[in-house]
Amino acid sequence: MNNLFKIFTAAVFVAATFSSCKKDLVLKPTNDLTSDLVYANLAGYKQVLAKAYASYATTGPKGSGDSDLGGIDAGTSDFIRLYWNAQELTTDEGICVWNDPGVYDLNYLTYTADNVLLRGLYTRSLYQITIVNEFLRESTPAKLASRNITGNDAAEIAKFRSEVRFLRAYQYWVLMDLFGNPPFITEANEIGVVAPQQIKRADLFKYVESELLAIEPELTPANEYGRVTRGADQLLLSRLYLNASVYTGTAKNTEAVTYASKVIGGTYALQPAYRNLFLSDNDKNNPEVILSINYDGILTQNFGGTTFLTNASINGDMKPADFGIPGGGWGGIRTRSTLPAIFGISGAFTSNPDSRAMFFGDKSSNDDVGVFTDGLRAVKFRNADRNGNPGPSNNGTFCSIDFPLFRLPEAYLNYAEGVLRGGAGGSLSQAIEYVNKLRRRAYGNDSGNVTTLNLDGVLAERAKEFFWEGYRRTDLIRFGKYTDGSYLWPFKGGVKAGRGVEAFRSIFPLPSADVIANSNLTQNSGY
Numbered sequence: 001m002n003n004l005f006k007i008f009t010a011a012v013f014v015a016a017t018f019s020s021c022k023k024d025l026v027l028k029p030t031n032d033l034t035s036d037l038v039y040a041n042l043a044g045y046k047q048v049l050a051k052a053y054a055s056y057a058t059t060g061p062k063g064s065g066d067s068d069l070g071g072i073d074a075g076t077s078d079f080i081r082l083y084w085n086a087q088e089l090t091t092d093e094g095i096c097v098w099n100d101p102g103v104y105d106l107n108y109l110t111y112t113a114d115n116v117l118l119r120g121l122y123t124r125s126l127y128q129i130t131i132v133n134e135f136l137r138e139s140t141p142a143k144l145a146s147r148n149i150t151g152n153d154a155a156e157i158a159k160f161r162s163e164v165r166f167l168r169a170y171q172y173w174v175l176m177d178l179f180g181n182p183p184f185i186t187e188a189n190e191i192g193v194v195a196p197q198q199i200k201r202a203d204l205f206k207y208v209e210s211e212l213l214a215i216e217p218e219l220t221p222a223n224e225y226g227r228v229t230r231g232a233d234q235l236l237l238s239r240l241y242l243n244a245s246v247y248t249g250t251a252k253n254t255e256a257v258t259y260a261s262k263v264i265g266g267t268y269a270l271q272p273a274y275r276n277l278f279l280s281d282n283d284k285n286n287p288e289v290i291l292s293i294n295y296d297g298i299l300t301q302n303f304g305g306t307t308f309l310t311n312a313s314i315n316g317d318m319k320p321a322d323f324g325i326p327g328g329g330w331g332g333i334r335t336r337s338t339l340p341a342i343f344g345i346s347g348a349f350t351s352n353p354d355s356r357a358m359f360f361g362d363k364s365s366n367d368d369v370g371v372f373t374d375g376l377r378a379v380k381f382r383n384a385d386r387n388g389n390p391g392p393s394n395n396g397t398f399c400s401i402d403f404p405l406f407r408l409p410e411a412y413l414n415y416a417e418g419v420l421r422g423g424a425g426g427s428l429s430q431a432i433e434y435v436n437k438l439r440r441r442a443y444g445n446d447s448g449n450v451t452t453l454n455l456d457g458v459l460a461e462r463a464k465e466f467f468w469e470g471y472r473r474t475d476l477i478r479f480g481k482y483t484d485g486s487y488l489w490p491f492k493g494g495v496k497a498g499r500g501v502e503a504f505r506s507i508f509p510l511p512s513a514d515v516i517a518n519s520n521l522t523q524n525s526g527y
Contacts, residue, residue, distance in 0.1 A: 039138045042153040048138075049160045052131050052167055053226065055079075056293045057300045064301045064398075068127055071513075072120040076100070078304020079128070080293060080403050082121035084470050086178060086508065091472040091482070092338035092489035093463070096312075097331070097372045107369060108494035109483075109501045113509035113527045122179060122511055125171040129185070132168040136161060136187035162218040163228040169211040170236060176204045176247060177474055180507040180524055183514070195518040202248040205240070212237045221266065225283055225292070226402070232291040234262045235406045238414045243478055246506075253423030256414055261425065263290070263411035264434075270408060270441055274355050277407070278381045280324060280391025280400045290406040297383070297393035297400040306401035309333075309468065310381040315372055318360060320396075324383030327396025331372040338489040340364045340376050342463045349376050354442045356464050366490040380468045409438055409465050417458045428453065435461055455479070477506050502526060 038044050059077045060066030067074035076082065088094035089106040096103050102117035104110075111118060137143075139161050144154050175182040183196035184204065199207070212233050219230040238259035244252035271277050271288040283294070295305045307328075314323055315331030323329075340359055343352055348362035359376040366375045383391040383399040391400035416431035432453050438461065439448040450457065459479050462471060476482040485500025492498035504526025515521045 035138055036147065039143070040147060041149065042156060045135075045139060045157050045160060048131075048135050049164065052128070052135060052164050053294075054300065055128050055131055056167075057295050057302075057305060059302045059304065064303055069120060069123050072116055072123075075303035076117065077120055077124065078302050078308070079121075079124050080306075080470070081304030081308045082117060082124055083174065084309065084468075085117050086121055087470040087473045088468065089333075091476055092336055092487075092492075093467050093472045094333055094339075094378075095336050095366065095369060095375065095491065096333045097370050099370070104369070108491060109505055110494055111505075111508065113512035113515070113523065115509075115511075118178075118508050119511035119513065122175070122182070122508075122514070125174050126183070128171050129168050132164040132171075133185065133187045133189075135164050159218070159220070162215040163223075165211055165215050166219065166228045166233055166236075169208050169215075172204060172208050172211075173236065173240060176201055176208065177243070178508050179510060181522070182510070183518060183521060195520055198521050205244065205247045209237070209240060212240070226294040228291060231263050231266050231268060232406050234259045234266075235290055235411055235414075238263065238411060238418075242414050242418060243474065246478055251421065253418040253421040254425055255423075256418035257423040257426040260411040260415040260418065263408065264415065268408040268411075270437065272441065273386075274441055275358065276386055277404060278401060279385055280383050281385040282404070283402050288408045289402070289404045290408065292402040292404050294402045295400060297391060297398035301394065301398045305399075306381050306383075306403050307397065307399040309403075310383055310399050310401065311397060313377050313379060313381070318377070318379075321390075323379065324390040325393070325397055325399065326390070327393075334361075334372060334375040334377045335359065335364070336490050337364045337366050337375060339378075339463065339467055342460050345376070354439075354448065354464060355444065356442050356467075367496070369491055378468050404469065412438060413458060413462055413465065416453060416461075417455065420453065420455050420458060438465055482506055 038048065055068065056079050059074050060068045065074050067077040069077045085106055089096055089103070090109055095107050102115045105112065105115050106117065139157050144157060149157065180201045181198055184199035185196040189196070216230060216233050219228060219233050221230050223229045238256050241252040241256035241259060244250060267287070268290060269287040271286055276282060277286070277288065282289070293305065295307065310323060311325055311328040311330045312332035313334065314320055314325070314329040316329050318329065320326055320329035340349065340357070343354055343357040345352060345357065345359065346364055349359040349364070358378065358380045360379045361373060361376040363374065364376045368374045381401055383393060383401055385391060393399060412434035415426055416435055419426040419428060419431045432450060435453060436449045439450065440446060442448060459475060462475050473482065481487040483501045483503050483505050488498030490496060490498060493501045504524070507524050509524050509527035510521060515523050
């Protein structure tokens with residue numbers, strides 16, 4: 001996405017001319033810069049396309065202290081930070097010491113409809129959907145013809161439409177996975193006339209599926225780095241199908257295997273060194289990442305994303321300069337004992353034959369939620385390149401590590417799980433080989449290879465491969481371990497030993513403010 005970064009400043013200018021109408025989920029102009037001026041030519045459309053992508057990596061048009069969202073601290077309003085909190089703090093992987101609003105409710109799985117972090121994520125996803133809807137309204141064939149945009153420029157804008165439809169489908173997948181039954185609005189809805197209708201989870205599944213299938217042949221196999229490709233579409237379809245029984249009650253494991261195989265059959269390949277996936281130069285020579293959110297410690301500063309993941313996992317005693325952040329180290333998030341235990345680690349961390357075990361500290365157990373050193377720290381993300389040089393940063397805190405939203409290993413593990421759940425079109429022997437591809441990289445040889453495989457083994461492998469990347473809540477729900485009392489972790493349910501929680505907590509509540517403001521919405525069961 002390097003070319004898009006070049007026009008990012010212009011895109012921010014465009015973004016500053018619009019504001020999010022939180023209630024109606026639309027964009028409305030706030031000055032005399034009209035849509036006909038913004039979308040006058042191909043360059044204008046690319047500026048707004050850049051905003052659609054940049055809204056994943058920024059909190060607002062004016063820098064780190066600004067947010068597109070109201071009612072939440074700007075520093076916490078970045079998409080990945082909000083998504084990570086919801087997907088990791090509620091699981092057996094992460095816990096946070098900060099007593100900020102909403103944090104401990106996630107730590108303990110005691111969240112309510114007034115949780116500010118969940119409201120922030122819900123609003124961020126809808127905001128990004130709103131940007132796409134506006135782009136699609138302004139890029140119809142009729143709109144292009146009215147602006148005398150024809151030929152190659154019109155064809156290029158048509159490609160942009162497919163990309164942003166993916167971005168919208170992804171955000172609707174997020175809302176479906178986390179909130180179940182959100183408000184629903186597309187470019188076909190009139191702006192600001194009526195409040196959005198609610199869509200049921202199973203119906204939203206059908207919509208996301210239909211959008212991804214429709215754009216699959218339109219998306220290109222290759223694109224600028226950080227932009228959507230056909231492989232990203234196919235991997236999201238595989239993920240969608242793997243979770244279909246959760247979303248609709250009907251399994252689609254054959255489809256999950258089919259679309260995982262499409263990704264595997266593409267041009268992607270494993271990055272030889274696992275640790276290089278999470279360094280500041282992970283945008284270079286990296287054929288494994290299928291879609292990334294691109295962060296730059298100078299151009300796209302905010303206190304979320306990989307800046308959050310790096311700084312919050314480190315404190316001053318850990319020599320932040322060794323992690324490429326000499327001015328940082330916030331001491332906020334660390335592991336629950338159940339995560340290092342999956343690697344066979346108990347007590348102090350020294351070394352591990354599995355190179356994916358990237359931890360720091362001398363105590364893996366958790367006795368006090370409010371003490372940062374009470375548990376191992378995950379040091380997966382480092383703002384340094386492969387040679388140890390610090391990544392770009394204007395203050396030694398902001399990080400330039402791109403976040404891997406989709407990676408090839410997910411296709412391997414989706415394939416394996418889909419086969420084990422009865423999906424046709426694959427084989428157990430191939431599933432084992434795909435798992436061993438990941439283990440060979442992790443161990444550096446065949447010593448970690450497995451000869452048998454079951455579902456529990458796949459779940460453990462997913463934890464080892466994807467911890468700290470926002471997969472865990474979705475995985476635990478699919479495996480029936482998220483709320484259940486038979487699988488516990490420290491402080492699950494708010495008690496040190498852990499306890500089962502109510503089954504309805506597998507879906508987050510809709511924010512109470514939105515339910516009150518929009519009479520079309522019915523709160524999720526249990527809240």
